[in-house]
Amino acid sequence: MKYFSVALIFLLLFSCGQYSESDRKEIATISYIDRQSGETKTEVVPGEGVMKWLYSTSTGEAALHLLVKRKFVSELGGWYMDTRLSAKRIHKFVVENNINLEECKISNPNEFATFNNFFYRELKADARPIGKNIISPADGKIIAFQSLNNISSFFVKGFKFTIKTFLQDKNLANNYADGAMAIIRLAPADYHRFHFPAGGNVSASKSIKGYYFSVSPLALRGSLKNFCENYREYCILETKQYGDILIADVGATMVGSITQTYKANTDVKKGDEKGYFAFGGSTLVLLFEKDKITFDDDLISNTKNGMETYIKMGESIAK
DSSP states (O other): OHHHHHHHHHHHHHTTOOOOHHHHHHHTTOEEEETTTOOEEEOOOTTHHHHHHHHHSHHHHHHIIIIITSHHHHHHHHHHHTSGGGGGGHHHHHHHTTOOGGGBSOOOGGGOSSHHHHHTOOBOTTSSOOOSSEEOSSSEEEEEESSGGGGGGTOOSSOOOOHHHHHTOHHHHHHTTTOEEEEEEEOTTSOOEEEOSSOEEEOOOEEEOOBOOOOSHHHHTTOOHHHHHBOEEEEEEEOSSSOEEEEEEEOOTTOOOEEEOSOTTEEEOTTOEEEEEOSSOEEEEEEEOTTSOOBOHHHHHHHHTTOEEEEOTTOEEEO
8 A cells, every 4th residue: 555655646746847848958968979880869868857857846856855765666666567567568668769679588578577577688698799808797878987086077066976985985995096987877778687897706795775866867967976875786806807896786766676696706707697677777887996997998088078878788898
């Protein structure tokens, strides 16, 4: 009964948002570089009107802090996406987002029992070739910083991002002082399993409690504050070539759960599956020790120009 009453309040709050034509035009100009084609494309943001209301109006921000950022609201979304009723959404979602089901192990959308079963779908073994050196752990839009001192060039708003705040561990943060960082943002239409960017020995995951703010660019609005307030999990991948790589999985609004599928304290190969996100877009953060890796030139250049780059899991991102 609690879920249904909360859902009703949630829907009523959403109906309060008013958006002008100028707002909609502003929303429609989130651009990124498609790495494969080199083209600049415009991102379609699911629920863009609601997102604009939540993060840009006083009534929306009140609803955000009263309900939307709370864990039980995202659990509610996850609960629905695990029901058979949710499977009715799959066909429309595939068409609207032009998803290629031929690369999936299950290519018939009618064979998925729930929307979440579809959402964290598995791909065929050859769907994502594994490149050289450090690879992207996921499909998504990436920004890369060769030095953490360069973050302010992309995130210019008031909140000051620090590794200590993000990791909640001063000693661990010191290991990555002035190191390199990549942020890979997964949109709802992306493949939502994530993998290891290199081979090595991987630790158990450690969780950091937090809220469930959106990680959409509309919500971030030039700041990494949400990353430091959201629920997150991280592990350390010890490698011979690239030092200790920290891999952090960040939760977000309507992310039903983060599931780790790897076995802790074991050796893993580059490209092995690490886990998956249930329904909702989310983010992976990679931290590298100082002077251990060098990001590919195109990723650095696009980031300096204020642009994300769309990549797929397995593509080389650093050496």
